[in-house]
Amino acid sequence: MTTLAAGRTRAREIAGTVVDPEMPMLTLVDLGVLRDVTESEVGVSVTITPTYSGCPAMATMRDDLVHALSDAGYAEVEVKVSLSPAWSSDWITAEGRRKLRAHGLSAPGPSPTGPVQLSLAPVRRAIDCPRCGSADVRLTSEFGPTACKALYQCNDCLEPFEHVKEI
Amino acid sequence: MDDLDLDHESVYDGLLGGDSSQWAFGTDFEDPLAGVDTMIPAGVDGAALAAYCLMLGDDALIYAHRLSEWTSNAPDLEDDIALANIALDLLGQARLLLARAAAADASVVPQMPEGSPVPPEDALAFFRDEHAFRNMGYVEALNGDFAVTIVRLLLFSSHRLALLQRLATSVDPVLSAIAAKGVKEVTYHRDYAGRWFVTLAGGTEESRRRLVAGLRTVWPTYAELSRSTQVETLASEQRFGVDPAVLTEEVDAVVDHVLAMAALERPDLPPSGTGPMGRIGRHTEEMGHLLAEMQVVARAHPLGKW
Known part of the structure; x- marks a missing residue:
């Protein structure tokens, strides 16, 4: 054994x-x-x-x-x-999140819970630029180069960066 | 081709020493349900389950293909990427649903020539003739301009999200898992379409004019989403599927909310068509052209490996 x-x-x-x-x-x-x-x-x-x-x-x-x-x-x-339970971005480990940031990507926040809401307002995420740390960032596209990412740009240092989406 | 070295079935294998892991997709197919228990639950009719999965799978497949036509043609790069991503999500759902259909009832899968490496879900996608497809006519329609596309996507994703949310409690664990995953994806699709709907409505005179025209183009086909067939009634009775007729109120509420945010009324237009024609294999003229493009390469090489 x-x-x-x-x-x-x-x-x-x-x-x-x-x-x-x-x-x-x-x-x-x-x-x-x-x-x-x-x-x-x-x-x-x-x-x-x-x-x-x-x-x-x-x-x-x-x-x-x-x-x-x-x-x-x-x-x-x-x-x-294994299809079930469906993968959640919450399963990305703390180490994984650290590595994402170290490589210039923004890690996902908590995945949505409860009933699915229709959100017609612009997406607001409390994230900051992985390069300079500024919280003044803007969403450029809710869809990115792979299914799991959205595109952002920092308004301070102008760095474009990818954000791993909450799912 | 007969003396082809079996160790080098793909011309690329020779270049790689047979190490398919260097390719982004590998050189072989894989079973998308590999390792998933596809036993049919007690009280569920396998043929009905397969027929039902074909309906939802074909909706996703045909709509994915249609939306993918925006690739390199969208108004800007971000929307090009968004529509391609939405198409990819739907293609992924289609693949799982068609594989589920094949596992539930192998007789739905077209016969392939001996030695063909084409897996069942690909045989279903690429080797069925038009009359064997079970998608709604709704998803076949030409994209039109961006406004028409946004209106069609809003109604479709609002409907599909409501459907998948209920399907997540299916007695078939495979369908339930596919649905639970799909809910997360289609939530993003609906948000995307909803935001653009409101943006176009409140944008310029031209964008609003186009949106209103798009709404009038798509609206008569909206009713088709909630028309049910015997298959769906049976699926609902056996608790592995959802009767779309029960979703009408819920989907209407979402659509009315978006219309209100856009300061628009429901168009005063009667529904087009009478029955769920696509669901029984009677398709619109656009379907043949779509299939011709989607299937031509696979059909030219039924023994091909990609």
Whole structure:
């Protein structure tokens, strides 16, 4: 049993080194998409959850997990997708948030809870510029280069930056 | 092609030493429901579940394709990106829903030639003929100008959000999970359309004129969103799906709120059409052109790997 437990930890550590293909400063653990790593006699089974339904990074994450674990000597690597519960930006870890900021991205605030509201007013988020720290920022687009991001610009230092959206 | 080295099925594999992980999408398909338990819950008719998933999946697929036509054509870069993102979210929902349809009833999937690597959801998207699609005519209509697109998106996303919120309690755990995820995405779509609706209404004389014209173009088709078929009635009875007719009041309230914010009245125009024609495979003229463009490459290469 000790061996198995140690193995499970090792497989988890290896899976934890795989990074998000779009935001490579984040590991799958930082992003909160790595849900489970279970080792059996024959190999290892990893469960991940998609951030957005159409997120094309899922296939790459799966390939990268298979690659990393195969390289580490696991003969059978199975990657499962768990749709439920749906991923929330709240699952991005504190470490993940620190790394986002260090790389010039703004981390999401708390994800919305309660009944879905229609919001017709301009989006207001209490965020600050990851470059200069100014709170005087403006939304330039609620949609960005990937499904999970909005685009902002700092009114003080003029830095354009990406904000990971609350979902 | 017969003597193609099996280790190099894709011309790119040779360049990479077979390491598909270097490609953004990999060189192989994957099952979007891999590892998801797709057993049909007790009391649910598999064929009805598949038929229902095709309806919601085809709405998302066809509308995603239509919206994607804005790519590189939108009024500015931000809206180009926004509409492409919305299309991508819907495409993702379509993929899961079509895969769910195929898992519930394999007989809905077109027969592919032996050796074809095309997965079931792609066979459904690219190898069905027009009459086999179950989407509403609503999503086939040409985009029109930006105002028409915004009006159509507002009504569609208001309806779909209400639908997905109820579908999140489906007795089918797969449908419930797809819906719960979709709610988060479509909330953004509705907000986007709602904001632009109000902005265009309160913008310039020209933007308001266009919005009003767009509203009059789209309004007669609004009623189609809440027309139900036997499949949806059965889906509601078996508690795996939602009868769209029950959503009317809720969706109307959202739409009326946006209209009020835009200082506009509901157009005094009768609904067009009589029944849910698209849901029984009778489509508008625009559908054939859309499918021709969407399917041509896949159909030219039924054994192709991408």
